[in-house]
Amino acid sequence: MPPVDIRRWHRLFGIALTDLFADTSWRVELEKELALKSQLLDVAIIEGPGEAPAVPEGLPDGLDGLRAHNLLTYKSQHEALTAWTLDELIGHYVSYRKLTSPKDALIPEAAFGLFAVATRFPEGLAREVTLKPAGPEGVFDVPWGARHIRLVVLRRIARHPRNAPWELFSAEQDRLRDGVMGYRARRRSAMALLRALYQAYQLEDPDMAYTMEDFLREERAALLNDLTPEERQRLIEGLAPEDVLRRYSADDVVKGLSPDELRRLKDRLDRMH
Template sequence: MINWHRLFGLALEDYFTGTRYAVEMEKDVARKRQVLDVVIVRGTGEALVDPCDGLEDLRPHNLLTYKSGQESLDAWAIEELIGHYVNYRKAFAPREPAARFGLYAVTTRRPRALAEQVTLTPVKPGVYRLPVVGRSITLIVLREVEPCPRNALWEIFSFEAAKVAAGAGMYQWRQDDHFPILEEIYRRYREAGIPMSYTFQDFRRDLARETLPELTPEERLRGLPPEDRLRGLPPEDLVRGLRTEGRLRGLSDEDVAQLKDLLERGTSRRQ
């Protein structure tokens, strides 16, 4: 079973497809296995266009901890993130200066207990700066970000049915094999008792309607059996463009004889 952390990582992997950033999930950053949720590493490729709120200032190395709607982001989670940063930097980029590392804490709901312990400096709706030991952690609260197309991915993980449906309708997936991810997200929401009036099947149907005008005739017909391709066409359209051999192909000798007889009768009447 895919858990929420891996689903979030898979969705981020899709989000950064085609850009200069690569996503690594469940990164082992120590000799004793300690898994970091997501690492986003800059490489070559296109720059990220109109990024989700909170991701505007990505560095070459970006370490991210994620808490779903069933978890709480607390002080211990922040301390773990800092520990992962130290181990990651030692293991993978020991010569890189601190300025080339970004730390992110993404949480579905507002961390109230953490907000009582430390000062959260607001940057924009749903995005805060959390100063910790000379570093600044970007805190992203998914339920608080502005609802708009650039934040569609955040809305999919908001754990609020209306926002999930809106985000799923707006988000433009980069990878062709994303349907299993989205289907699993919907299934997990149903298991969590969140009523999804806009189902996964609704999303697939609406997506097909939106993309249909952009497809070529060959792409529209791909996968349809012959009987479905021909359904509703009048007989004259079915044979239009066929040569005589093609029109007669499949007819029995008896059918050909009957056709010949009909043609001869028609010719004699005209005479």
């Protein structure tokens, strides 16, 4: 097995949140630089101006009560959420607050929310500090100095369609299946996220990759059906025959094509072989 790429998981997690807040007044910034020496905050979810909806409908558990600035640290299935992780999050908060505040006054504390999202339950942290249940299953509040941090454990959240963005990163077969079936991309371009997740899981656990491949096959067929005959023909003409049949079933390819288009497709395949 090739070495695990931790940053890949962090990047994909941030992209999922970017799609979740698409077409709203909020922006999502990934791997935000906070110092001259590289100190990257995983995700910042920031309220912005405009007439777009204040927050997306059906946010996953744990993201309720967003503030104007929400700083989030994430730990994948390969990493433990520890006390040091939360110390770092507080440090990021201090740096971020200084960087974004006007010169004459700091942005009020109440404008900031701190979040930690972990795939695995933090057993070690739970022995050091009380994790207070915060309503939904798998969501906790963690007192940390003068601040409170909202903790979301992806393998303990409720299995519900609203939690599909979380379940995509659960690294558990059944939850992943729920996630891919319940996931509703805000933008069609977000399908690239699912393809990237498929590749990541394929490298680490082919069984979970198979779950996502079924979903992606259906999505590819649905995308093809949405195209006009002209768009479908242009797509087909841009691919080699073996690539067409690798991406789409034969039935999907010919569905909706006119007799003339079918004849042109047959002629092209004959020439290629």
